[in-house]
Structures are given as C-alpha cells and as structure tokens.
Amino acid sequence: MKNKKQKAAGKSRQTTPASQVHRELLPEQSTALLQELHLLTRDGQLNADSRRKLKQINHLANLLTPDLERLFADDRDPLILDAGAGNGYLGFVLYELWCQPTGRGTVLNLEVRPDLVARARERAELLGYERMVYAQQAVADLVPSADLDRPPVWQGRSVDAVVALHACDTATDDAIELGIRAGAPVIAVVPCCQAEVARLLAGTAVHAPAGALWRHPIHRREFGANLTNVIRAHLLEAFGYQVTVTELTGWEHSLKNELILARKVQRRNGLALKQLQQLLAGLPYLPMGLLQHLLGSPETRSADDPSPEPESAADA
Numbered sequence: 330m331k332n333k334k335q336k337a338a339g340k341s342r343q344t345t346p347a348s349q350v351h352r353e354l355l356p357e358q359s360t361a362l363l364q365e366l367h368l369l370t371r372d373g374q375l376n377a378d379s380r381r382k383l384k385q386i387n388h389l390a391n392l393l394t395p396d397l398e399r400l401f402a403d404d405r406d407p408l409i410l411d412a413g414a415g416n417g418y419l420g421f422v423l424y425e426l427w428c429q430p431t432g433r434g435t436v437l438n439l440e441v442r443p444d445l446v447a448r449a450r451e452r453a454e455l456l457g458y459e460r461m462v463y464a465q466q467a468v469a470d471l472v473p474s475a476d477l478d479r480p481p482v483w484q485g486r487s488v489d490a491v492v493a494l495h496a497c498d499t500a501t502d503d504a505i506e507l508g509i510r511a512g513a514p515v516i517a518v519v520p521c522c523q524a525e526v527a528r529l530l531a532g533t534a535v536h537a538p539a540g541a542l543w544r545h546p547i548h549r550r551e552f553g554a555n556l557t558n559v560i561r562a563h564l565l566e567a568f569g570y571q572v573t574v575t576e577l578t579g580w581e582h583s584l585k586n587e588l589i590l591a592r593k594v595q596r597r598n599g600l601a602l603k604q605l606q607q608l609l610a611g612l613p614y615l616p617m618g619l620l621q622h623l624l625g626s627p628e629t630r631s632a633d634d635p636s637p638e639p640e641s642a643a644d645a
C-alpha cells in the first residue's frame with residue numbers, strides 16, 4: 330500500500346494536458362512565455378518537472394505581489410535584482426506580470442555562466458523585453474567589500490528588491506548581503522545546498538554536549554543547513570527587516586523549499602542583534618562569510634543600537 334509521499338510523488342509525475350494548464354497559471358500569465366521558456370511543451374502540455382518548477386516560481390511571484398504593488402505604486406520605476414538567475418524563469422515571469430503591463434521597472438539578472446547569459450539575452454530580445462537585463466557577473470561583484478554606508482548601485486540606480494531562487498550555497502548569502510547593503514525594501518531567498526557551516530563545523534570539537542548535534546556527517550549537513558538559515562533570518566532582523574520563514578510549496582515539488590522573506594521596517598534592531606550574539610556564543614566559532622562581512626570579528630560585534638527609530642520600507 331502506497332504511503333502519502335509515494336502517492337504525492339506519483340501525482341507530481343503526471344503530465345498536465347494543454348486544456349488544463351490554465352489552472353496552474355497566475356492571472357495575466359501567458360502560455361506563450363512559458364512555451365518560450367520551455368516550461369510548456371510545443372503542444373502546450375506541462376510535464377512533471379516543469380510543473381514543479383512552475384509551482385515554485387508562481388508561488389514566489391504570488392507571495393511577492395503585495396511588495397511589488399508598493400514598489401510599482403505612484404509611477405515608480407523599481408529595480409528588481411535576481412541573484413544567480415540561471416535560466417531566468419523567475420525574472421521573465423516577474424517582467425511579464427509587472428514590468429510589461431506598467432511600462433516601468435527593470436529586472437536585472439546576475440549570472441556567471443556565459444551560455445545561460447547569452448541564451449537569456451536572445452530570449453529577452455525575441456520577446457521585446459527591453460528592461461530585462463542579463464549581466465554576466467557574480468552577485469559578490471556588486472557588493473562593496475567593506476563600507477555599509479556605501480550601498481551598491483547598478484548604473485546609478487539603487488536596488489529595490491532582491492530575489493534568489495535556489496542560489497547555491499554562499500550565493501544566497503551574497504544575495505542577502507547585497508540586499509542589506511542596498512537597504513532594499515524586499516529580500517526574498519529560497520536557499521539551496523547550504524554547505525559552508527557544515528564544513529566549518531567539521532573542524533570543531535564534538536566532545537561538548539552540543540557537539541552531538543553535528544558529530545555524524547548526515548546530522549552535520551542537516552544541522553548546518555538549518556543553522557545557516559536561522560543565522561540568516563536573525564541577521565536580517567538585526568538589520569531592520571521583518572522576517573517570515575515558511576515553506577514555499579509542498580515538499581513533493583522540491584526539497585529545497587524554505588523561503589526567507591524579509592521586509593525593511595526599521596534601520597537596525599539591537600535586540601535581534603543581541604539574540605544573534607547569544608546564539609553564536611553557544612556555538613563553536615564559525616567564521617561564516619556573511620557574518621564576517623556584515624558584523625566583522627566577534628570582538629567587533631556589538632548591539633550598539635538597542636532602540637532604533639522605525640522607518641517605513643518606502644524610506645529604506
């Protein structure tokens with residue numbers, strides 16, 4: 330007898346016929362774009378793998394709707410940055426739903442692989458998406474190395490939203506750091522294969538009681554991935570973001586499924602920084618790149634802004 334996971338897996342392998350594809354779409358989403366992205370077959374069907382991808386992309390786009398409504402309000406011309414964009418599925422969907430109908434806004438896609446950049450540029454030109462920009466560079470290249478008071482810009486424009494769907498390992502940290510340094514009103518990341526903290530834990534002593542949490546490699550991978558996202562969420566809160574952590578879609582669609590959605594609500598949050606410090610104090614020293622870049626060494630990390638004045642996301 331099949332269990333729930335097997336039934337869900339079997340259901341997810343089914344192909345959706347063209348006559349039913351509209352059930353998977355967001356309002357104003359076209360099948361023409363999805364065919365151009367090869368998420369739909371030539372005859373308009375949606376196979377199992379593409380259905381899983383589309384579920385994730387559309388759910389994230391839908392969750393971002395309130396934030397994008399604010400960013401596009403009052404004739405604003407926002408810059409949305411997709412970090413580690415890959416084939417650009419998310420960026421193309423956001424462009425069709427927001428930039429195309431309003432005639433405003435730019436989607437900047439950062440990707441290091443030249444073949445993906447070339448293909449996406451050709452696709453954007455074919456579709457007439459003039460403000461769908463692909464830059465062949467790493468996210469870290471856009472991040473100033475030190476000064477938090479020198480926010481990153483692109484061609485003189487500030488970043489209004491940072492999204493990263495399955496940016497691998499520390500590429501997600503680069504996206505978060507970029508968003509924090511830019512003071513972006515919205516940061517939304519769905520991490521992928523977080524291995525940095527697991528590597529750092531591998532070199533630490535395990536004789537302490539807490540060491541049992543990462544003694545075995547499989548536990549170390551799982552604990553390290555979970556701890557990474559906990560640190561990310563706390564760090565975003567310390568820099569004035571209101572953070573929601575939740576599942577993006579059902580687990581049958583992806584095991585890389587944890588969404589960290591952050592909205593800027595104040596300059597800094599000293600209490601959140603103190604809580605992060607207390608968490609880190611109970612662990613071995615972890616020279617995690619994101620912590621090093623934004624907080625410095627343990628000696629320089631201090632909660633010196635315990636009662637920041639709140640500010641609106643629009644003013645961030």
